[in-house]
Amino acid sequence: MLWLKALHLIFMVTWFAGLFYLPRLYVYHVMSDDKISHERFKIMERKLFFGIMTPGMILTFVFGIWILISYDWTIYGHSGWLHLKLALLALLLIYHAMCGMWLLDFKHDRNRHSHVYFRWMNEVPVLFLVAIIILAVVKPF
Numbered sequence: 001m002l003w004l005k006a007l008h009l010i011f012m013v014t015w016f017a018g019l020f021y022l023p024r025l026y027v028y029h030v031m032s033d034d035k036i037s038h039e040r041f042k043i044m045e046r047k048l049f050f051g052i053m054t055p056g057m058i059l060t061f062v063f064g065i066w067i068l069i070s071y072d073w074t075i076y077g078h079s080g081w082l083h084l085k086l087a088l089l090a091l092l093l094i095y096h097a098m099c100g101m102w103l104l105d106f107k108h109d110r111n112r113h114s115h116v117y118f119r120w121m122n123e124v125p126v127l128f129l130v131a132i133i134i135l136a137v138v139k140p141f
Helices: 002-031 035-070 080-107 115-121 124-138
Strands: none
Touching (some): 002 115, 002 124, 080 124
16 A cells, blocks of 8 residues: 555656646747747657546546555545545646646637736645645645
8 A cells, every 4th residue: 555655756746746737838939939949848748648647547546446446435424524535636637737738829829818827826835735645645634
């Protein structure tokens, strides 16, 4: 079980590294004004999303589900913290999908958002990370 938790955490860190960095790349992408920079950002964004973030997300869920299957549901089945954590993970999946939609917008040169918008969006994963870690470690309810 400890190996599963370690692998779950390793890939969660990988996923969150991408969630923290991709919106920052979007900020820089919006602020750039030459074609060479735009094309470079498109490559960086694509590689980060498909090469780091998405595999990190998938493996986080694989090991997380494996851990869930291993749980004694007579104990954890009624744990409010676990249900809230799973709900936050569902919302985080939506945020991940939004990052992918922004990626497509940039790829097709149809971004409609400002650098300020992406600066705010860059803070969203912090809120998820803090809440999920507190729920998983402290188990407040």
